[in-house]
Amino acid sequence: MAALQWSEGLALDLPLMDETHEEFVALLAAVQEADDGALLPAWRALVAHTTGHFAREDAWMAATRFASGNCHSLQHKVVLQVMGEGTARAEAGEPAVLRHMASELAVWFPQHTQTMDAALALHLRRVGYDPASGTVHAPDALPAEPIHGCGGACSSDPAGAEAESRVAAAA
Numbered sequence: 001m002a003a004l005q006w007s008e009g010l011a012l013d014l015p016l017m018d019e020t021h022e023e024f025v026a027l028l029a030a031v032q033e034a035d036d037g038a039l040l041p042a043w044r045a046l047v048a049h050t051t052g053h054f055a056r057e058d059a060w061m062a063a064t065r066f067a068s069g070n071c072h073s074l075q076h077k078v079v080l081q082v083m084g085e086g087t088a089r090a091e092a093g094e095p096a097v098l099r100h101m102a103s104e105l106a107v108w109f110p111q112h113t114q115t116m117d118a119a120l121a122l123h124l125r126r127v128g129y130d131p132a133s134g135t136v137h138a139p140d141a142l143p144a145e146p147i148h149g150c151g152g153a154c155s156s157d158p159a160g161a162e163a164e165s166r167v168a169a170a171a
Helices: 015-033 036-062 073-089 095-128 158-170
Strands: none
Touching: 015 036, 015 095, 036 073, 036 095, 095 158
């Protein structure tokens, strides 16, 4: 499979989120293009980035009334767990699993971005959330109750759920 490449189709009109996503795509491409000697270090760089990337989005959700167990955050947790299992397997002498996982992440990421992250970006814009400062400029627009789903994208994306299952199966 060809490496995932950044495109305007992945942009969500939220600069900090878009920059982070573009970095993810570049790090994933580095994993896919790495020779055997560079594979595990490239994977570790991707995992480190993804850990911070997901933590940042989870913090944005918490600051704007997403419930802690919402499906977007849960998907982040599952993907990080699977990526950690991939690291362990590569360290135990199975580096090929990382190539398979990278391929599956290249399928999963656009689906996640265009559904869950797009819904989050829309929500953040709606409440006037500034991701850089953590300020909510339209607090009256915050939901009265915590959002338990994904902000509207969970159940309507069977392709995204399928891709998440494939990433998990790669472990």
